[in-house]
Amino acid sequence: MNALLGQAWKCPRSAVLVTRRWRVKSTGTKPQPKKFAGRGSNSAPKSFDELQPDEQLRRRLHDRERRTATPEVPALRQKYDEFYDLTKNRLKHLLWEMGKWDPQHREYKAFGIHTLESYIQEISLFKDALRKSFHLASALGMTARTDNPLFWNLRAAFIKGDSTGLTKELRYALETFLMRKKFSKFATELHLDIADLRFPHEWFPATRQLQRTIHLHVGPTNSGKTYNALKALENAKSGIYAGPLRLLAHEIYTRFKAKGKACALITGEEQRIPDDADMFFRSCTVEMTPLNWKVDVAVIDEIQMIADESRGWAWTQAVLGCQAKELHLCGEERVVDLIQELAARLGDKCIVHRYQRLNPLVPMEEAIGPNFTNLQKGDAVISFSRVNLHSLKAGIEEATGRKCAIVYGSLPPETRAAQAALFNDPNNEYDFLVASDAIGMGLNLEIKRVVFESAFKFDGMTHRQLSIPEVKQIGGRAGRYRTANDAVRHGKDQDSASTPALSKWGAPGFVTAMDDQDLEVIRKNLQKDAKPIAAAGVLPPSHVIERFGTLFSPDVPLAFILSRLREMARLSSSFTMCSFSEHLEIADVLKGFDLSIYDRSVLLTAPVALRDKGQKDILKAFAWSIANLSGGHLLEIPEIDLEALDVDTAQLSSAKRKDHLVRLEGLHKAITLYLWLSYRYRGVFTSQKLAFHVKSLVEDKITGCLEATDYAADKQQRRRETLRHQAKLHSKKEEQLLGEVVEELPVAEGGPGLWVEEGHEEPLYREENEVNAALPVRVRRVSLNESTKSRVSQE
Known part of the structure; x- marks a missing residue:
């Protein structure tokens, strides 16, 4: 690759022209000079097809006005043009979010933009680089990561995160572009040296001995x-x-x-x-x-x-x-x-x-349908929405007259363990289980049959079909061989290779679904083999981030430092970079706080669910306490919604109990984050014992709320149909804008390239219109100074 997007594209050095010159040189014949065709000459080309190949390419690259498909333009170019239109709209929205240029704009000052003229020029140059990258994709078919990194990353971000992911990637690409000339050759070489991650095993010298x-x-x-x-x-x-x-x-x-x-x-x-x-x-x-x-x-x-x-x-x-x-x-x-x-x-x-399975795994021929009376003792119904899990639980108990346990990722571990024990115990009335994909992560349960409520899920970003490993991991939990619960019950006495699940039911594990359309997807995935894993994921360790961060001004946003590190990282073929998306989001939240690069590196790995309501405010409150080395007592942090414990759930209606459950789970996440920080900043977050006590109270409240919900069969049927429809619409949208992506995207992402160089829980709700339990934004503490307060209070 001899030219990247930050350098002007030279049309006379096009691939077609270079190929012609190489062929001429290899044959040893001298090309004949072109004859000038005057206006009245009969030899003048009469159509676009009769032009020389390099002239056709030159006209395509410089034709900015042609935005619709013609017989001369491939259909894929039209798709990329539509994707380009979407990208321009997201860039316009991004610039609006960042705000107009101002001499006191901290972020623009950090990137070296000190005048309005400089701002206009840099934005225009970035738009030009963006246009060139899409021309490379549409006219030359250059979409590979090495040949066209900006387009590759924008496309990967859109596929993974739809328009939201595209906007985030645009932001980091713009920041990288603005800083492209701010580093000397020596500084760039130093960046590359620190970002050399090709030998991660050298980070552990004691282990290598x-x-x-x-x-x-x-x-x-x-x-x-x-x-x-x-x-x-x-x-x-x-x-x-x-x-x-x-x-x-x-x-x-x-x-x-x-x-x-x-x-x-x-x-x-x-x-x-x-x-x-x-x-x-x-x-x-x-x-x-x-x-x-x-x-x-x-x-x-x-x-x-x-x-x-x-x-x-x-x-x-x-x-x-x-x-x-x-x-x-x-x-x-x-x-x-x-x-x-x-x-x-x-x-x-x-x-x-x-190893081979100790008992067979059999996909069933028919779906069980929406009638829960078709369920059998030992069945586990799998869904991917917390609210839907509670509805399924209520519907199963109402239809069968038997108890149903519930297990999902965001439940407290103690609550999940208690629910799993109820289901595993054959001597009670808990015959059924509703669970999320948490059971596919190795959770041991004595399941006879796995029933997929749907073969599609909303992963927090997009609606999509379940992957082959997901279906096999979750479906394979049917007919479990032995559980830790057995070891707890039997202790040392019975440690043989007995198969309690198999002897209990005398049958293999079965897999089915509620609808025939979903069962067909499940059956196909169970018959396929997932592709081998080619590379292990890595992230720069904290000492690398700290060292890299010292090379930048304190005003430079941490998000840019991380994106620059991601951009310049070098990896061997056995490793690939893990996603920086959550780290970048946390870094954006931490802007405006006087934190050291070490403290920021610690908070990057904090267990924060930023997509949940109120969690950004809680992270900001904790960051304020760390920056000021005070205000870390649990009762001094108003963002922690301790008032949720005062609500009497018995007096709430069924709908309000669901909303209150959301509130309690948000409180549980806040307490969990507090405890996580208490082990790292003991002198700041001093209420660890109180936090454990509050955590147990919240878990008791959550357990009480699990029993209160209702179920509507027709509503659930429409939900499944809507989910399948949304997943198909998303796939259709990707195909419409991007065509059929032949190049398989790796599991992790890369940076947008050197501009100046040559050459993991189920969502709370499944649909946006289900979000009806937003928590109010809490008032910030009055002890903040005005400048910091204005930054911290913004969402």
């Missing part, structure tokens, strides 16, 4: 791979379990305690350390894996999530940095080649253990 053995346990769900890995952990003197969910960490912690083994529970917002033992096991979420502790055995569960675009970096970090003599990785077959390659790079020995 060990000779580890990696045991890779792969196979489908219900094959016993995790069971065998945990047996190795139980037989060791010291060890670590790292899983994707807090609930899984709680399960293993409870299992080891039941077997009489000293064990610590370590998650982001909770740490239970044994007081009466010097040596103990550690059960943790993968992000909290201790990398500075030498152990005999470490088990890392759901290793295929090493390619997750949001959290994959945590699995990569654990694999590269865990100081264990034996490292047991449990996951899917598609991760084998990648782990073997990483083991070869690290100099570790890799042993692959393959």
Whole structure:
């Protein structure tokens, strides 16, 4: 690639012209001079098709007015032109959001724009670069990441996040463009040196001194791979379990305690350390894996999530940095080649253990329909909306007269564990379960049959069809082999390879759906194999972000520093950059606070659900406390909605109880974030014991609200039809604007390129019109100074 978007496009050096010159040179013949065709000459071309190829290309590149398809213009060009129109509209909206140029505009000053003329010039140049990138795509078909990085990233952002994602990517591309000439050659080389992430294994020198053995346990769900890995952990003197969910960490912690083994529970917002033992096991979420502790055995569960675009970096970090003599990785077959390659790079020995399902998984021929009387004992109905889960629970209990447990990601771990135990216990009336895709993350439940309420979901950004791994992970939970609940019940006495689920029902695991249209999608996905994982996700560690951030002025937004780091990062073929989207959103929220680059780096990894109402205000309140090293007592933070605990849910109507449940879950997230920060800023957030007490009160309130909801069969049927329709509309919109994208986008994103260089929970609601429980914006504290207050109070 000899020209990127920041450099002027030279039409005479077009691909067609260069090809003609090369052919002439290779044949050794001299091209004949062109004859000038006068106005009356008979040799003048009569149509566009009769022009020379380079002349046709030149006219196409400079033809700005032709915006409709003609016989000479491919249909794909029209689609890219429509996408260009959408991009221009989003850019116009973005400039409106950023505000007009002003001499005191902090952001424009940080990017070196000091005059109105400079602002107009730079925006015009960016629009010109944007136009050129779309011409490269439509006229030359240059859409690859290396050839046309700006177009590639805009297209990837639109596919992942629709118009919202497109606007965010435009913002970071514009900021990068504005700073393109602000760095000297030496500064750019220094940026590239710091952003060299090709050898992430060198971040863990102590681990590299060990000779580890990696045991890779792969196979489908219900094959016993995790069971065998945990047996190795139980037989060791010291060890670590790292899983994707807090609930899984709680399960293993409870299992080891039941077997009489000293064990610590370590998650982001909770740490239970044994007081009466010097040596103990550690059960943790993968992000909290201790990398500075030498152990005999470490088990890392759901290793295929090493390619997750949001959290994959945590699995990569654990694999590269865990100081264990034996490292047991449990996951899917598609991760084998990648782990073997990483083991070869690290100099570790890799042993692959393959497993088969202990009982078959059978997709059913017919859907169960909307009548819940067709459900059987041990069925789990899967949905992807919290409100819909409660409605399904009420409908099942009303139709069957039996109890239904409920499990989903944003429920507190203790509540989820209690609900799972009720369902697993055969000696009560809880015959059914409604759950989100949280059960596909390794959550152990004794399920006979998995029933998909829909084969489509809203992932927080777009409506889409379930992927092959999602269907197999969730559907594979049918006919579970053994659960941690069994280990807790039986302790040490019964630790054999018995199959309680299979003996209980005497049948394989079954998978079906409520509608025939969804069942067809489920059946097809179960018969397909997912593509192998090609690369492990990484993120720049905090020390790299801190060092990189020191090279910029304090007025430069952290979001730009991160996007610049993303842009200049160099990776090897075995690694890919995880998504920066959540980090960039958090960085935008933190603008205006006097925080060090270290504090900002810490907050980038905080468990914040920014898309939920009120969570931005809570993050700002915590950031204010960190910046001022005060005001961190739980009762001093008005943004934490403690008044929600005073509401008597028994006096609320069914509809208002749903809204109050949203409010309680928002409060639970705020308390969870408070606890997470209390382990990192003990001198600021001093109410840890009170926060745990409030957390337990909120969980009790949530449990009480779970029982109050209603169900309407016709409404649910329309909901499923609408969901399928929305997913088809989204796919149709992508195809209409972008055509059929042949190039498969990787799981993570890259930067827009060097401008001056040559060459992870189910949503609360499924539809926007369902959002009817918005919390009011709280009044900011009066102790803020006026300049900071004006910035902090803006949304």
